[in-house]
Amino acid sequence: MAIPTYAGPLERAWYYIFRIFCVAVFIFLIAPILVIVPLSFNAEPYFSFTQGMLTLDPGAYSLRWYEEFLTSDRWLDSIKNSVIIAFFSTILSAALGTLAALGLSRSELPFKGVIMGLLISPMIVPLIIAAAGMFFFYSSLGISQSYVGLILAHTALGTPFVVITVTATLSNFDHTLIKAGASLGATPTYTFFKVTMPLIMTGVISGALFAMMTSFDEVIVAIFIAGVEQRTIPLQMWSGIREQISPTILAVATILITFSVIMLTTVEILRRRSDRIRGIS
């Protein structure tokens, strides 16, 4: 958006105010995330910049919080738990969500609106309500305080993302391709794996990544139904922030930020690939 040549002085002033405002909002968005990174190398147990850090004194920086993170059994256990739970719930949500999206994209499906609403509901219902309900219900089934309970809960929370992304990919799907496959003598299964699957794969993967992030970042349900054995990273952070606030949290946060940069890049690459395949750009 360039400033038009016919703009008067007032409009010019307004234009610069607008720009400055936008820059300020961008700083607001990104600053809290960026300050975490240098703070995590703080040699002192503080949440703020020390004099030494500001004068770039190498002695004021250290890796002690990373060391603490990587040598603490509680944190290491939490990584293991998060990975296990995220892994299984992602696979389950990707499989169930993709199947459902395939059904939802067929025009013959009855009660489509109701079904879509039901499948999206885990995204809409406040997590605290879902968590409270799961606490009662899963306890009565005997699966609270177990990996199974947490995996099932996280799967339920992750499926809406898969359903949405795969349905979106399928909305541009050319159904004559399936007929073409059939007319060339392919079985439906063969057509599915050779024709449909490669085309919707980007949707499935980005949906699965969303589901994985959901599980990886989920804390409310974990507070209610995870036992001591199932402490996840977010749960460990939650109690860390509430109990003794130590910069180890910031070291973990920095690692998680790196992780989200990787995720963001992957999803972006996938999106471009999918646009290219479908000939949008």
Place this chain on the structure above:
Amino acid sequence: MSISVEASGDLAPEEQKRLKADLSRSLRRNKIRASLLVAPLVIFIIVTFVAPIGNMLWRSVDNPLVRDFMPQTTLALESWDEQELPDEAIYAALAQDIIEGRKAKTIGKAAKRLNYEKGGMRSLVMGTARKHKKIEAPYKESLIKIKKGWGDIENWRVIKRLGSSFTASYYIAAFDMETSPEGDVSFVDEKEQIYLKLFWRTVWMSLLITAMTVLLGYPVSYLLASMPLKTANVLMILVLLPFWTSLLVRTSSWIAMLQAQGILNDLLVWLGIIADEARVQMIYNAIGTVVAMTHILLPFMILPLYSVMKTVPPSYLRAARSLGATPWTAFWQVYLPQTVPGISAGAILVFILSIGYYITPALVGGQSGQFIGNLIAYHMQGSLNWGLAAALGVMLLVLVLGIYGVYNRIVGVNNVKLG
């Protein structure tokens, strides 16, 4: 399958019939196939997600303790007219329940439930149970002699009320109301209201957060939408990175930013805007909640706004200007109306997400920044009054689903976009 399709009018009646049957069979088969694909997830969501919420709904009205642990009294009281003290038969039933309940060690649970409703009921029941040896016929006289409370008609009314299988008492409490001894329901004194106040505060603060995200998100989305795609994609990273960053990371970074010894205060002191002794308390209060949640929810506003603004042709604005409109008129009358769907989609999304928040208010909200979600968690884990927690949860759920219904009308679930 051999269907001979000639000119349709020439088909023999039985051919037509067969054709119709084939068509409907094939349609039905497709319907079943589509349903079978959706079925696993539908069943999964019902079992793992809807059933727990249904269970909570049930819990918010379920009232088993008095009915189960004082069964004979409950039964006997059914025919009592509440006008004067019950007769001997009802006292006898009560004596039976107390004696049997004491043996089975269940009477305490019923007593605790009665005490939620009226203070002193617990000691009345338990005190009687302790002196069970003195209970003898005629029971009416004997019980009143042991505990005077049995001669008080109020206590009997409470037992009768709680003896029913379902109760509205949790909802009455959740609406900050109380039941008078005569059974009339009215609001408690305004100073003692907790839940309604908190509901209002939650709604009010969510509206404020939504307004903040519109205020901050609209100009930025406009900037992004009017830029060349390449530049916009780069700047979009600044929006998407927070979006992909863990909620707890963002919340803890706001603690680092806003606390008294935090970065913002340090900066203000360094710039000489405030004195070192007069650091501003920006966290562990409502400000902390609003700032952190605005930051966390801002991408949910920018993304839908941006996608709507992308579809508004820039030539419309130029056309308006060339027809003599001032920049303000052009914006207000031409551009803004076309972006209203984006604003409403983003605003409702942010509002729905915000109203159910729990983690961020709990960590940075202090006392004044708590949401209704925090109180639900408190009753779940702290006070263990699960019925009340369930009732509050159901109220919040109804609120959210109501707004979601509006959202669905405006945007449609199918148009939810991610990333």
